[in-house]
Amino acid sequence: MTSAAPDARLIADFDARRPAALARAISIVENQRTGFDAVLGVLHPRIGRARRIGITGPPGAGKSTVTTQLATAYREAGLTVGIVAVDPTSPFTGGALLGDRIRMESVALDPGVYIRSLATRGSLGGLSSATRAVADVLDAYGFDRILMETVGVGQSELDIARSADTTVVILVPESGDSIQTLKAGLMEIADIFVVNKADRPGADRIRTDIELMLGMRAGEALRNVPAHHGVDLKKIMNPARVAREAAASDQTQTWTPPVLRTVAAKGEGIGDLITALDRHVRYLEASGELRRRRRQRLREQVIDVTEHKLRQRLWRDDGTNAYIDSVLSAMESGTETPFTVADALLGRSGHLLTRT
Amino acid sequence: MTSAAPDARLIADFDARRPAALARAISIVENQRTGFDAVLGVLHPRIGRARRIGITGPPGAGKSTVTTQLATAYREAGLTVGIVAVDPTSPFTGGALLGDRIRMESVALDPGVYIRSLATRGSLGGLSSATRAVADVLDAYGFDRILMETVGVGQSELDIARSADTTVVILVPESGDSIQTLKAGLMEIADIFVVNKADRPGADRIRTDIELMLGMRAGEALRNVPAHHGVDLKKIMNPARVAREAAASDQTQTWTPPVLRTVAAKGEGIGDLITALDRHVRYLEASGELRRRRRQRLREQVIDVTEHKLRQRLWRDDGTNAYIDSVLSAMESGTETPFTVADALLGRSGHLLTRT
Numbered sequence: 169m170t171s172a173a174p175d176a177r178l179i180a181d182f183d184a185r186r187p188a189a190l191a192r193a194i195s196i197v198e199n200q201r202t203g204f205d206a207v208l209g210v211l212h213p214r215i216g217r218a219r220r221i222g223i224t225g226p227p228g229a230g231k232s233t234v235t236t237q238l239a240t241a242y243r244e245a246g247l248t249v250g251i252v253a254v255d256p257t258s259p260f261t262g263g264a265l266l267g268d269r270i271r272m273e274s275v276a277l278d279p280g281v282y283i284r285s286l287a288t289r290g291s292l293g294g295l296s297s298a299t300r301a302v303a304d305v306l307d308a309y310g311f312d313r314i315l316m317e318t319v320g321v322g323q324s325e326l327d328i329a330r331s332a333d334t335t336v337v338i339l340v341p342e343s344g345d346s347i348q349t350l351k352a353g354l355m356e357i358a359d360i361f362v363v364n365k366a367d368r369p370g371a372d373r374i375r376t377d378i379e380l381m382l383g384m385r386a387g388e389a390l391r392n393v394p395a396h397h398g399v400d401l402k403k404i405m406n407p408a409r410v411a412r413e414a415a416a417s418d419q420t421q422t423w424t425p426p427v428l429r430t431v432a433a434k435g436e437g438i439g440d441l442i443t444a445l446d447r448h449v450r451y452l453e454a455s456g457e458l459r460r461r462r463r464q465r466l467r468e469q470v471i472d473v474t475e476h477k478l479r480q481r482l483w484r485d486d487g488t489n490a491y492i493d494s495v496l497s498a499m500e501s502g503t504e505t506p507f508t509v510a511d512a513l514l515g516r517s518g519h520l521l522t523r524t
Numbered sequence: 525m526t527s528a529a530p531d532a533r534l535i536a537d538f539d540a541r542r543p544a545a546l547a548r549a550i551s552i553v554e555n556q557r558t559g560f561d562a563v564l565g566v567l568h569p570r571i572g573r574a575r576r577i578g579i580t581g582p583p584g585a586g587k588s589t590v591t592t593q594l595a596t597a598y599r600e601a602g603l604t605v606g607i608v609a610v611d612p613t614s615p616f617t618g619g620a621l622l623g624d625r626i627r628m629e630s631v632a633l634d635p636g637v638y639i640r641s642l643a644t645r646g647s648l649g650g651l652s653s654a655t656r657a658v659a660d661v662l663d664a665y666g667f668d669r670i671l672m673e674t675v676g677v678g679q680s681e682l683d684i685a686r687s688a689d690t691t692v693v694i695l696v697p698e699s700g701d702s703i704q705t706l707k708a709g710l711m712e713i714a715d716i717f718v719v720n721k722a723d724r725p726g727a728d729r730i731r732t733d734i735e736l737m738l739g740m741r742a743g744e745a746l747r748n749v750p751a752h753h754g755v756d757l758k759k760i761m762n763p764a765r766v767a768r769e770a771a772a773s774d775q776t777q778t779w780t781p782p783v784l785r786t787v788a789a790k791g792e793g794i795g796d797l798i799t800a801l802d803r804h805v806r807y808l809e810a811s812g813e814l815r816r817r818r819r820q821r822l823r824e825q826v827i828d829v830t831e832h833k834l835r836q837r838l839w840r841d842d843g844t845n846a847y848i849d850s851v852l853s854a855m856e857s858g859t860e861t862p863f864t865v866a867d868a869l870l871g872r873s874g875h876l877l878t879r880t
Binding site: 206216499500 | 561562564565568569570572815818819822823825826827828829830831833834835838839848852855856857858859861862863864865866867869870874877
């Protein structure tokens with residue numbers, strides 16, 4: 169199952185920066201077509217230069233507008249931009265996302281911008297590995313910034329966060345009511361908060377709510393501080409102030425997610441967002457967190473690739489499928505169970521699993 | 525890695541229909557705790573009696589209200605009901621679902637109803653296998669009807685459809701605008717359509733839209749009909765009528781999803797839904813489709829169980845993780861890639877993968 173060498177012409181055209189080769193390479197890795205691993209293997213040493221920015225939030229928060237504005241601003245600064253719009257295709261959310269794609273047309277004609285929609289519903293490898301693979305191709309091609317956008321439903325927002333160096337969570341004033349229930353999930357993924365449509369009522373309140381939530385995180389850290397000379401530090405310290413002071417004392421070693429305001433439809437606040445993104449990259453680099461995140465991505469990629477190979481070997485084997493079919497009746501009658509069948513299947517599949 | 529015998533006391537208590545044993549068995553299989561496979565293996569021969577009904581639709585369609593009303597109606601008919609409320613936990617949708625759970629309280633105190641919420645965000649096995657496993661436990665315990673409800677985001681609605689004998693898709697008049705874009709996904713999963721909140725404006729229009737969509741499916745089938753004596757059948761036949769006639773000619777061998785109207789909050793239309801569910805089961809049995817769907821579930825369970833065992837063997841092994849750590853630097857510098865590492869890892873892991 170060792171892969172053949174990748175299509176030499178494709179790689180040569182890719183190196184010559186021909187857009188058709190870029191599109192073809194992306195299609196191959198997105199759909200895990202024959203040779204996708206060889207293509208990614210050849211490109212692997214060239215990745216690591218691009219900054220990968222994940223953008224997520226609830227439906228209607230203006231993610232595509234913010235993404236388009238960011239792309240425009242980066243282009244004005246002379247940087248090239250790859251956009252991966254991840255659509256966790258659902259019969260019930262598909263329509264909204266289609267609309268989003270259309271709204272991106274203002275940057276779609278710029279040759280310095282490349283937009284790719286991913287809709288890998290139910291794919292074996294999952295959105296997470298498809299997103300990472302497509303971002304790898306864009307990175308190897310030489311894009312300076314890679315914007316990965318997805319609506320936060322299911323676990324697509326987790327997949328995006330895993331694929332990004334920096335994750336931006338976009339909320340709107342209307343998200344305020346649910347912020348208390350969102351706490352854990354948001355804290356897990358957000359490096360930067362954006363309150364978009366901040367000219368609407370409620371923008372201040374949601375900003376306060378988020379900052380309160382961030383203060384609670386500092387409070388959790390404090391629980392590990394031992395009582396000092398009989399004084400309970402937790403009782404005399406303001407968690408939010410502790411977090412601010414920690415951030416101020418060494419801006420490059422700790423990170424408290426800023427809460428920015430934008431009115432993306434008018435371009436307001438996008439400059440501040442770019443500044444915050446730049447500041448976050450400096451923090452990632454100085455603290456060693458960038459290397460840690462990228463190593464974690466490599467680990468996850470090894471796991472994905474290994475499991476993909478195992479699945480291919482097992483489930484595309486005629487003998488395996490014939491074996492399962494032969495025991496279906498026994499499972500229906502209860503004399504075998506899926507667990508006894510799985511054990512037997514692994515016992516008889518050694519040659520498939522370990523061949524090189 | 526062969527499993528130990530399951531806790532004999534747990535199984536005895538389960539057989540004595542003690543609710544505490546039911547709750548414990550569900551927790552064990554939901555969280556894939558030690559011995560979960562032994563529990564499911566013992567229960568496996570007892571499953572197959574319950575009817576499994578999946579209920580899905582967009583946020584706000586009234587899924588929990590319909591579920592509660594169905595449960596109430598089944599209880600009045602002397603049947604017991606297990607409810608699996610699947611929450612594809614997202615930081616952005618969590619709040620809405622929490623509200624749904626609370627609305628189910630009217631049936632929650634009835635000892636003939638058992639409600640379990642599943643929120644297995646990012647779990648290895650995925651929602652699909654957790655849902656199926658919990659439904660298996662409820663089935664083995666003796667519940668007559670198992671209602672599995674989820675909001676249609678991500679691919680949770682696909683997972684539910686895979687776990688159910690019959691899938692009910694609930695829409696509301698407001699869903700009408702997006703129905704054209706929903707087509708493919710809905711046709712894939714819906715056995716019965718319900719237009720809930722049908723006392724609102726637009727109910728007739730969405731019903732017509734769905735029926736048109738169903739007619740288009742018949743139209744697609746017609747494309748395979750060859751021209752007959754020079755007459756193009758496609759041009760003279762009304763696809764919707766063809767579908768209706770096909771359904772009328774042999775009600776037990778073909779199935780056209782009915783489009784029902786409910787006002788679930790007032791209990792209106794629930795009787796018709798129960799009738800349609802009964803009619804669908806008769807179709808499933810007479811056509812052989814029930815056996816086909818259940819065999820497909822068994823196949824998928826064998827695949828899930830096998831992959832779960834492989835993952836456990838590989839990724840919980842200290843040697844495997846130490847090996848990945850040892851090649852991280854080489855992957856960073858580009859002398860190794862995740863693909864060469866995966867090949868090497870499979871080559872050295874034969875003893876882990878095939879041991880019995």
